[in-house]
Amino acid sequence: MSGMKNQVNRVVSLNRLPVRQLRLLKQIGRLADEQGMSVYLVGGVVRDLLLKRENWDLDLTIEGDGIAFARLVADRYKAGLAVFDRFATARLVFPDGLKVDIATTRRESYAQPADLPTVQPASIEEDLSRRDFTINAIAVQLNQRQFGRLLDPYAGQRDLRARTIRVLHAGSFQDDPTRIFRAIRFEQRFGFHLERTTLRLLAQAASTNLIQQLSGPRLQNEILLLLAERDPARAISRLAQLKLFRFLPRSLSYTKNVKRTVTAVPKALAWWARRFPDSAIDRPIVYLMALSSEASQAVVATMIRRLALSREQAKKVSTGRRRVDRALKRLTDRKIARPSQAYRLLEDFSNEALVLLLAKQVSMQQGVRLSLLRRRLVAYMKNRTTKTALTGRDLQAMGLQPGPQYKTILGKLLDARIDGVVTTEADERALAHRLLKKSVLVIRER
Numbered sequence: 107m108s109g110m111k112n113q114v115n116r117v118v119s120l121n122r123l124p125v126r127q128l129r130l131l132k133q134i135g136r137l138a139d140e141q142g143m144s145v146y147l148v149g150g151v152v153r154d155l156l157l158k159r160e161n162w163d164l165d166l167t168i169e170g171d172g173i174a175f176a177r178l179v180a181d182r183y184k185a186g187l188a189v190f191d192r193f194a195t196a197r198l199v200f201p202d203g204l205k206v207d208i209a210t211t212r213r214e215s216y217a218q219p220a221d222l223p224t225v226q227p228a229s230i231e232e233d234l235s236r237r238d239f240t241i242n243a244i245a246v247q248l249n250q251r252q253f254g255r256l257l258d259p260y261a262g263q264r265d266l267r268a269r270t271i272r273v274l275h276a277g278s279f280q281d282d283p284t285r286i287f288r289a290i291r292f293e294q295r296f297g298f299h300l301e302r303t304t305l306r307l308l309a310q311a312a313s314t315n316l317i318q319q320l321s322g323p324r325l326q327n328e329i330l331l332l333l334a335e336r337d338p339a340r341a342i343s344r345l346a347q348l349k350l351f352r353f354l355p356r357s358l359s360y361t362k363n364v365k366r367t368v369t370a371v372p373k374a375l376a377w378w379a380r381r382f383p384d385s386a387i388d389r390p391i392v393y394l395m396a397l398s399s400e401a402s403q404a405v406v407a408t409m410i411r412r413l414a415l416s417r418e419q420a421k422k423v424s425t426g427r428r429r430v431d432r433a434l435k436r437l438t439d440r441k442i443a444r445p446s447q448a449y450r451l452l453e454d455f456s457n458e459a460l461v462l463l464l465a466k467q468v469s470m471q472q473g474v475r476l477s478l479l480r481r482r483l484v485a486y487m488k489n490r491t492t493k494t495a496l497t498g499r500d501l502q503a504m505g506l507q508p509g510p511q512y513k514t515i516l517g518k519l520l521d522a523r524i525d526g527v528v529t530t531e532a533d534e535r536a537l538a539h540r541l542l543k544k545s546v547l548v549i550r551e552r
């Protein structure tokens with residue numbers, strides 16, 4: 107750490123931050139002065155300030171008792187407070203919604219590789235030394251007299267200028283294999299490159315069973331964060347290139363077709379967002395679906411288990427290649443004429459599955475079929491909220507005995523509505539009567 111001292115003197119201007127954040131940081135600096143504590147801005151926001159990228163997630167760390175300090179700030183500014191004792195961190199939520207995370211500077215030790223670390227208080231320098239990459243290991247002091255003073259013991263600024271991702275020590279990926287995915291995430295997001303030794307260490311770590319030791323939720327978190335990046339296609343290719351698809355017990359294959367689908371997802375998402383701005387999409391899940399779009403049900407099931415996906419996510423991801431392909435084939439065929447047919451093909455598809463459908467068609471580069479599919483999706487989304495005027499109760503009043511007939515008849519009424527064959531309640535009643543007569547006949551004939 108002897109090289110450290112000559113790197114600490116530079117001062118960075120925090121004026122790029124919004125006024126509200128800047129004022130708060132100054133107030134916090136003065137409050138820390140009163141307590142005789144040192145306070146620092148750390149993590150991604152510092153990196154992004156230096157990169158001139160917008161990021162207003164304020165991460166602070168206190169040399170001293172971070173949680174006690176967070177309580178003080180919460181009292182003074184009437185902020186809400188959540189404390190996470192295990193990690194010696196606290197989150198403040200100010201009345202105007204601004205959030206600030208406060209931690210205690212700490213040292214971490216790893217009982218087992220890939221475990222969560224145990225935590226002990228330590229100096230800011232030690233706190234920076236446990237971080238993932240040099241560009242994320244820069245701190246800015248906030249105490250009034252040192253406001254803006256940079257601490258950069260690992261030459262993170264040099265690496266920012268050189269557009270390089272570099273670990274702080276050779277055991278970094280062993281300590282925490284999630285850093286493998288973080289490295290790729292930052293590399294692709296910023297268009298940086300992995301420094302040579304770091305790349306070698308990463309490849310080495312990836313070739314062992316380290317990643318297998320990561321728990322499902324931790325692996326899920328990393329994968330979904332990677333897939334939440336603005337354009338994950340390159341990061342996915344990088345994963346494949348570094349043989350990181352091994353993160354699943356039975357490896358997914360990143361075939362040409364899968365790659366084409368993944369690459370088409372942004373276009374499908376953009377169209378969806380323009381057309382249906384109110385129908386939210388879980389983007390990372392669409393990418394996960396695209397990634398597994400050629401996999402068998404068994405591989406998808408393994409993936410769901412390995413990533414410990416929630417029930418809802420799992421349901422979306424398991425829509426199934428056969429159903430998607432069948433829907434796609436029929437919906438791009440001029441022969442299906444009735445809107446209700448499209449409705450029935452798609453009725454239990456999630457929005458994410460619809461986007462996947464679209465991405466698959468985009469990737470096939472058949473313009474005419476793509477516009478047909480788009481028109482049918484627009485119609486489907488409108489029909490999705492269509493309801494029949496009659497209900498089961500009405501059928502009962504017409505004398506129908508409870509049974510599976512209800513579903514059939516109500517289904518036919520809905521189809522007729524969607525196809526514009528009936529438009530009023532009277533139309534529906536007339537149709538219901540006709541269907542009832544028929545169904546009674548069918549019953550009698552048996």
Ligand code: ATP
Nearest residue numbers: 148149150151165236237238239242243282284285
């Ligand atoms: P993003 O812009 O994606 O939020 P970030 O750098 O802010 O990036 P966080 O996950 O919020 O990422 O982490 C905040 C900081 O905590 C990082 O900048 C880094 O210093 C440290 N950190 C986070 N995860 C790790 C890790 N796995 N190992 C070591 N340090 C980490």
